[in-house]
Amino acid sequence: MNLRLAWHKLTHWEYWPYQVVYTPIYFQYLYYALRTRSFFYFNASNPTIRNGGFFMESKKEIYDLIPEAYYPKTVLIKSGTSLEEVNDVIIKNKIEFPFITKPDIGLRGTAVKKIDTEEDLINYTSKANFDFLIQEFISYPNEIGLFYVKLPNQINGKITGIVSKEFLIIKGNGKNSIKELLLKDPRYEFQLGVLQKEYGDKLNQILPENESLNLVPYGNHCRGTKFIDFSHYITPRLEETFTQICNQINGFYYGRMDIMFDSFEKLEEGKNFQIVEINGAISEPTHIYDPNHSLLFGWKELIRHFHYLYKISKHNKKNGATYLSFKDGVSELKKHNQFYNRILKF
Incomplete structure (x- = not known):
């Protein structure tokens, strides 16, 4: 990584390792x-x-x-x-090109194509050595991540954050x-290595002036x-x-x-949208990664959402749900790590 990129990464906390970003959450987790x-x-x-959607959950089972x-x-x-x-x-399911493929057990967008x-x-x-999904491509122009929580003892849930996704789209100038x-x-430069493997010599082509190209058509x-x-779009109707x-x-x-919509x-009317994916207990309130937000804001939001996770889990336990035993939890973690190492080779 060149010096310019290293400095950019250092001065923009959204790129920091999650182990660093989540430092205060570790103490909160131990307390809970x-x-x-x-x-x-x-x-x-x-x-x-x-596992509540924390690890090893099947996307197909959620769908x-x-x-x-x-x-x-x-x-x-x-x-x-x-x-x-x-x-x-x-053919049987009448799915046409283009479509999306992704691992049934996902890992932060790895192997999504x-x-x-x-x-x-x-x-x-030929490369996939894991179960994967084929999903119809959705042509709606907008995508958001909508965070939803609901206490089991309450009638209404609430939206705690909305993140909009600006894809990796470049616009040509007829020269470069x-x-x-x-x-x-x-x-975009951070993605150059992956994009070179995916697009090869196509990256040397010159885009006509004002022509746009979406190089990663999914919001990761x-x-x-x-x-x-985009949390300001949260309304009582929504x-x-x-x-x-x-x-x-x-x-x-x-x-x-x-959600694509x-x-x-x-969307407020419940029309013209599709839920592309639901993430459970592992979910992040990804609106915190807006470059305009400080690390302090991010910590406050993470702590707030982790408290919801704790409260909801406690309520469900009272209603008959079970906590995973330590032995079974360790077993699931081992499976997760094995799968993680395998899928990284894709």
Whole structure:
């Protein structure tokens, strides 16, 4: 990493390792672990999701909890499935190019790809040594992450934060290559190594003036997406709409929904949107990563949300949910680490 990028990373806390950012949360977690007498109390936060959605949860199993009208057509492909069988599934479910592929057990956007052609699909299936999903590509122009919490003893939930996602999109000037345009923005330059592997010589092409190119068509911070705090769009109407929606998702009380949608006006009405993904107990209130927010703001929001996680887990425990035992929790962590090491080789 060159000096300019190193300095940018040092002076922008959104790029710091999560182990550093989460320093105060470790103490908060230990306090709650003592109060609940469980290191894995968060398992009870979303009782219908494996481990509450903290690790090793299946995305497909979460989609199966959501009414079909609210999420894009999604199919599970088991590891080892032949290309011919994959194509049969695609045809049977009437999924057309382009579409999105992603691991059934996700890790911060690793191995998420937009598949435009049969060749892309061949490359993906030949490399994937894990179960993965094929998901219909959604063409709505906007994407947000909407954080929702609901105490089990209350009728209404609340939206605690909204993050808007500014994709890695570059605009041509008729002079510079795609690579040269990427080098003008540190946020994009961080992604250069990954993009070179994915696009190869295409990065040397010169984009015509005013032509835009979306190099990463999904909103993931570690893939160059800029997160912008849109929490000012939270309204009583929007909270009412998503309380109605989330009440239809059995056992979901805490997490962030990644949503593609047309406009906030239609979203308030519960129209013209799709839930691309739901993240459970592991969810971050990602609006904190807006570059305009301080680290102190980030800590306050993390502490606030971690307190919700604790309260919801306690309420669900009283209602019959169980905390994961220490032995089973350690076993799940080992599985998580093994899977993590495997998927990083993708």
